[in-house]
Amino acid sequence: MSFEEVAIPWLDDVFRYSRYLAKDPTDAEDLVQETFLRALRGWHTFAAGTDCRRWLFTICRNSFIQRVQSKRPVAYDTPELEALAAAAVADGVVSSGMGHVFGQVDLADAIQEALLELSEDFREAVVLVDLKGMSYQDAAQILDVPVGTVRSRLFRGRRLLQERLLAHAEDAGLVPPRPPAARPEVS
16 A cells, blocks of 8 residues: 555644644644655555554654754755645645644644643653553553553643643633642642
8 A cells, every 4th residue: 555545644643643742833733744754755664554643653753852852943845745745635635735734623722731731741641542542552652661651641641631621620710619728739
C-alpha cells in the first residue's frame, strides 16, 4: 500500500496530538508537516500491517523533542512536502486548505486549556491513552518508558486535570465553590 493510502488518513489524529505537544497552533502545524515529511522519507522502514498511527505518533513525538532541544526551524519548501500536500488534496483529506483541517479541534476550550496546563509528561500520557484510545503498552512504546510509568503519569495527570476542570467550573459559576481548605494547590 502507498504512503497516501496508509499514512494520510491519520493526518487529523497526528495534528491533534501535535497540538498537545506544541501548544501553539502554528507550531503544531509545523510539527505535523515535519512528522509527515519524515514519515514519507522513512516510508521504506514502515512494516506493512503494523500500526501506522502509533508509528506516526512516535515520529511526531521524536520530532517535537528534537525541535525543542535544537530550537531549529522547519524547512517548508521541499519537494516531498509539496507532494505530500498534493496527495492529501487528491485524497480529499484537505478540501479547503491545510488551515481548514487544522482548525477543526473537537475539544471544548476549557478541556483543551486544562490539558495544555499539564506538564508534558502527564499531558502525553493522558492524550495517548484517554483521548487517542491507545493501550498502556502502545503509549509506553511511543513515550519510550515502562508501562508502570505510563500508569503513574496517567493517575497523576487525570487527577490534575480533574482539579483544573473543577476550578474552571467553580470560576465559571457552574458548580458552587468549595471551601478554601478543600481546594488543593494545583501545580
